[in-house]
Amino acid sequence: MSKPIIILEDVSKSYGAVPVLRGCSTAVSRGEVVVVCGPSGSGKSTLLQCINGLEPYQSGSILVEGVEVGAKKTDLPRLRTRIGMVFQHFELYPHMTALENVVLAQVHALRRSRKEAEARGRRLLDRVGLASKADTRPGKLSGGQQQRIAIARALALDPQAMLLDEPTSALDPEMITEVLDVLIELADEGMTMMVVTHEMGFARRVADRVIFMDQGEIIEDSPTKTFFSAPVSQRAKLFLSKILSH
Amino acid sequence: MPDVISQNMPFLLQGLVTTLRIAALTAIGGTLLGLAVGVAVQLRLPFVAGLLRVYIEFVRGTPLLVMLFICYFALPALMGLHVTAEQATVLGFVLFIAAYIAEDVRSGLRSIGSGLVRAALATGLTRLQSLRLIIVPLALRRIIPALFNQYVRLLKFTSVASVIGVQEFTGSAMLVNARVFAPVSILIFVALTYLILCLLLSSVGRVLHAYLAA
Numbered sequence: 001m002s003k004p005i006i007i008l009e010d011v012s013k014s015y016g017a018v019p020v021l022r023g024c025s026t027a028v029s030r031g032e033v034v035v036v037c038g039p040s041g042s043g044k045s046t047l048l049q050c051i052n053g054l055e056p057y058q059s060g061s062i063l064v065e066g067v068e069v070g071a072k073k074t075d076l077p078r079l080r081t082r083i084g085m086v087f088q089h090f091e092l093y094p095h096m097t098a099l100e101n102v103v104l105a106q107v108h109a110l111r112r113s114r115k116e117a118e119a120r121g122r123r124l125l126d127r128v129g130l131a132s133k134a135d136t137r138p139g140k141l142s143g144g145q146q147q148r149i150a151i152a153r154a155l156a157l158d159p160q161a162m163l164l165d166e167p168t169s170a171l172d173p174e175m176i177t178e179v180l181d182v183l184i185e186l187a188d189e190g191m192t193m194m195v196v197t198h199e200m201g202f203a204r205r206v207a208d209r210v211i212f213m214d215q216g217e218i219i220e221d222s223p224t225k226t227f228f229s230a231p232v233s234q235r236a237k238l239f240l241s242k243i244l245s246h
Numbered sequence: 247m248p249d250v251i252s253q254n255m256p257f258l259l260q261g262l263v264t265t266l267r268i269a270a271l272t273a274i275g276g277t278l279l280g281l282a283v284g285v286a287v288q289l290r291l292p293f294v295a296g297l298l299r300v301y302i303e304f305v306r307g308t309p310l311l312v313m314l315f316i317c318y319f320a321l322p323a324l325m326g327l328h329v330t331a332e333q334a335t336v337l338g339f340v341l342f343i344a345a346y347i348a349e350d351v352r353s354g355l356r357s358i359g360s361g362l363v364r365a366a367l368a369t370g371l372t373r374l375q376s377l378r379l380i381i382v383p384l385a386l387r388r389i390i391p392a393l394f395n396q397y398v399r400l401l402k403f404t405s406v407a408s409v410i411g412v413q414e415f416t417g418s419a420m421l422v423n424a425r426v427f428a429p430v431s432i433l434i435f436v437a438l439t440y441l442i443l444c445l446l447l448s449s450v451g452r453v454l455h456a457y458l459a460a
Contacts, residue, residue, distance in 0.1 A: 054364050081370030091365035095384050095458070105369035108379060150365075157370060 004029050005161050005192055006051060011060035013046065013216075020046050021057065022216040028161065031190045035203040035224075038213035039239060044196040045088075047213070048163045051194070052076075052083045065160060081109050084154030088166040090146040092138040098125060098149045099134040102156045110157060117156070124152040128182050144175030151182055161192035168199060198243055204228060212236045248431040254422045261418025262439070268335055268414060269401045275340040276400070277393065280347025285382065287348065288355045298348070305345035311406055314338040318410045335407040343400050350392040354385030387458045394451025398444045405440075415439065 004027035013021040021043050028034050036044045049055040051062055053069045053076045062069040064079055092101050099121050106117035125131050128148035138146050147167055154162060167183065168176045180202050187193060187206040197203065203210055203224060210227040212220040212235075219233045231237050251258070283302070287295050305313065317338035322329050329337070358381055366376035386393075408417030419436045423429055 049364075052368060054368060077367075077370045077372050080368055083368075085365070085368035087361060087365055087368075089361055091361045093362070093366075093380050093384070095387055104379060105366075105371055108375050109370035153369065 005065055006194070007061075007063040008047075008051075009061045009063075011047075011050060011057050011062060013050065013055065013057040020216050021050070023060070024213075024216075024218050025060075026211060026218060026221050028192060028194060030160075030192055032208045033187045033191075033193045033195070033206050034209045034211060035207040036194060036196045036211045036213060037198060037200075037203070037239070038219075041215075042213040043216040044213050045165050048085075048165050048194060048196055051163060052080050052085060054085075077109060081105070081157045082160045084151075084157060084159035084162040086147070086150050086154055086162065086164040086167050088169050090138070090143070090150045090170070092146055092150055092153070094138050097135050097137055098130065098141070101138070101149060102153045105153070106156050120156060121152070124155055125149070127155075128152050129178070142175060143171045144178045147171065147175075147179045148182055151179075151186075155186075161194070162186070164193060164195040164197070166196050166198075168197065200228075200240075200244060212239065214239075248428065248435075250422070250426050250428040250431055251435050254426075257422065258415070258418055258435075261413055261415040264332070264413060264418075265401075265404045265415040268332065268339070268404045268407060268412070269397070271336050272339040272343060272400055272404075273397050275336065276343035276347055276396070279340060279344035281351055281382070281386075283344060283348035284351025284355065285377070288352045289377075302345045302348055305342055310338075310342055310403055311409065313342050314406060314410060317341070331407070331410045331412045334410065335404075335412050339400065339403060342403075343396055346399075347393065347396055350389045350396065351385065353392075354389040355381065357388055358384055387455075390451055390455040390458065394448060394454075397451075398447050401443060401447060402440060 006028040008024055008026050011021055011024045012019065024043075024047060036047065038044055046055055050057045051064065051069065053074070057070060065082060067074055067079055069076075069079065093104070096104065099118065102121035102124055103114070103117045106112045106120065107114055112120070122131065122134060125134055128151060130145055130148055130152070133141060133145060133149075138149070141149070151167075164183070168179050171179060176199070180199060183193070183195070183202070184206055195207075207224045210220070210222060210224050211218055212227070212231070212233070214235050220227060220231060220236050222232070227236070228240070231240060283298050287298050287302070289295070314335065318329070318331060318334035322334075362384075363376060363381065366380050367373070371379065404414050405416035407414050408420065411417075413421070416436060419432050423432045
């Protein structure tokens with residue numbers, strides 16, 4: 001593990017008077033997999049969206065590959081091509097085929113030739129097991145298939161890190177595995193990832209670290225083993241007992 | 247077919263061609279203008295958006311005929327240029343229908359969730375690119391039925407142009423009637439022609455919507 005690719009220092013954000021992030025600090029190194037968990041409304045998704053500039057923050061600093069995300073002169077579109085993002089509800093472009101979804105940003109954001117982008121798109125669809133669905137529109141695909149295409153869309157830009165915001169929360173139980181398998185493979189290949197998830201089995205298996213958030217604060221930031229065997233805070237213990245007991 | 251119709255067919259067809267020309271030009275111009283206005287208002291472009299809202303409300307609160315008179319009599323007088331009746335008609339109708347299309351475009355844009363915009367931005371597209379490549383095409387697909395509804399209205403509105411002397415279909419038919427006085431056959435023929443054209447237009451809209459719907 002080398003120097004951090006994402007560094008957060010004392011990041012705070014509020015909607016009006018309501019604080020959503022309070023003094024969050026952490027760092028993610030190249031090749032590291034960090035799982036972010038915590039009760040709903042704890043600021044996990046907001047934290048992820050701040051990292052690629054989808055949400056502004058009021059104080060503190062976020063550096064991605066050394067670039068301050070919140071700085072006025074930062075070229076956000078360029079920075080975002082360096083970080084892949086996957087959303088809870090897939091957010092595929094419904095009027096385009098699977099392949100077009102994967103090709104679009106390659107052509108328009110990275111200025112790749114269409115031919116090159118399509119070749120790369122097909123390879124990625126093949127990699128997530130959906131080569132046969134290249135010409136299908138998202139509406140005709142299952143949730144699990146849509147999410148795998150969304151992952152391919154993010155990977156198509158050759159990102160340096162991936163942010164995944166509850167990638168399996170909107171899926172039927174039988175489709176969770178197919179998506180997690182893709183993510184496990186990515187992790188094994190050394191992709192840097194921050195994953196907001198409640199899949200604790202997945203966390204145990206691939207995460208190097210677990211961040212636990214509550215009410216906008218990072219309460220724990222520990223190596224995976226430590227987090228599951230000996231969580232420091234009461235709140236993390238309570239959270240774990242709730243989600244592991246069922 | 248009654249003799250009055252078949253004998254005057256070339257003249258009536260000429261009127262019909264004028265009607266279709268006005269409708270087509272207006273549909274194209276109105277859609278482009280309506281799209282631009284709808285996007286500008288929805289994006290709340292500073293200064294411009296406010297002005298455009300005034301325009302939309304003005305048009306929606308003004309009769310079509312008055313709009314036509316403004317374009318034929320008032321505007322040329324104000325600006326000191328000469329326009330033909332047909333040019334004034336196309337201009338008036340474009341300004342008229344664009345205001346309604348702009349509202350349709352806005353509702354289409356509003357129907358697209360912010361999640362999709364975030365996803366587009368997250369892949370490194372600029373705001374303008376995500377608007378041009380994803381949001382607007384998607385919004386247009388969703389409002390195809392509303393758009394064709396406007397085109398159908400437009401096709402019928404063209405008959406109003408006869409008031410300022412454009413020899414479109416209705417106007418031509420009424421000229422024929424003035425000569426031969428056969429209002430029943432002539433008006434039934436006129437009404438049926440409009441009906442068939444409108445039905446055709448609606449079904450094109452339906453097919454297009456089904457084909458493009460996502």
